[in-house]
Amino acid sequence: MENISAYENGPDPGQHINHNDTDPTFDDDSNSFDDYYHEHVNSIFEIVIYGYILPVLVIISSLCNCLVIGGFLRKHIRTSANIILVLIAISDSLTGLVTLPATFYVYSREQMLLSKDWCNATMITRLYIARAFHTISVWETVLLWFQRFLHVRHPAVANR
Template identity: 30%
Template structure:
């Protein structure tokens, strides 16, 4: 079972000819990796829970208040909820730490809760990342619009809207799956397609597939790709401008201001977050779309076999942002040091810490 949702509905109308989409190598990899996945996923989750909590503590300080940091804090909360649900899931279904049957009613209730909660919060994470990309593009490409549109008030509205809208977007999934008894006499249960999803030629099942594969996966990935390209273009323009300034005769115009340097560093950090997100989400969206188009054979041979790998990539994406903050944001490092570290530590300045206009850049 995948982290972000149950397997998408497949086109099951009529018998399908035997087609081999993914060979024995994919199946062998799936079996081999499954032996490691539980322990690896547990380690990533524990690391990610710790770092995301630390990130929230740092990003919510008064000195760190900004629209970008507010979005990053909202993103960290969503990632925490995903990993909180994944820990008991991996302990039971991969490591088998609890020693109980997976077919009891209690574990069926947990499984259904796990599917819905992780899908909702992962969807929140996806769309907050889209908001982050749009906000950052406005900040670097259209500063006047950024001041008007990306205020703290509008940012708060965007974050709250994501947390309200995403559960609504996941309603088809809520209705598609239900706890189903395997055999009433044995008391064994599993999560399967609901009776409602099987009515009207599986209309609800198909609707859930399109919502999941297109609106939850591919559409935000396409938007992120567009804005990531725009951000890269803006960074290239800044680099070109800096090169032109360096060739000017007057030394006073030979360097970028502290504000410009801060903007470039922040944009590079957020661009790294966006590109990592695309690397983990785009493949899953494409596989999900192909599963619906090509049917159950592709779903069984490819999508399900790659499920554990897609899970660990998504978990790594949720856990690694703290590393980007520490490595690329001097302000984040300084605030983190003030809150958690007792020894004296001076952040790396920009070339002695003084800009061409005499401004101290060491705190940027």
């Protein structure tokens, strides 16, 4: 009983919990909890930035990217460079939008204990999916540089 009450307020800062498969005292079934302690919500700074300012910035930047997409996809200004800029706008918007639901849920409500599903959703979207879209944006920027380089260095090849 004493061990479970320690988890109600989260683990002690100096307490080291060894949960590995080689530890003979670790029993996976006896320590299964429905809620996971989310250590990242520990300052008012994080709550304000991630809970209130980040969602507004993501929505504003996504709306601006929608304007970029709508503008550059018109027939009379559709060029290869503008198509690459549209792709960059899409991947930049998705970088913020995929993290928005989980981040807003965790930080705006100041959730200290998360269900397993919310913990997994938060970490997967922040650590994998958002980074993948950001990496795509970086490579699209490199592609735009290469396309511009071809137009300057070899204009005859680039026009084909």
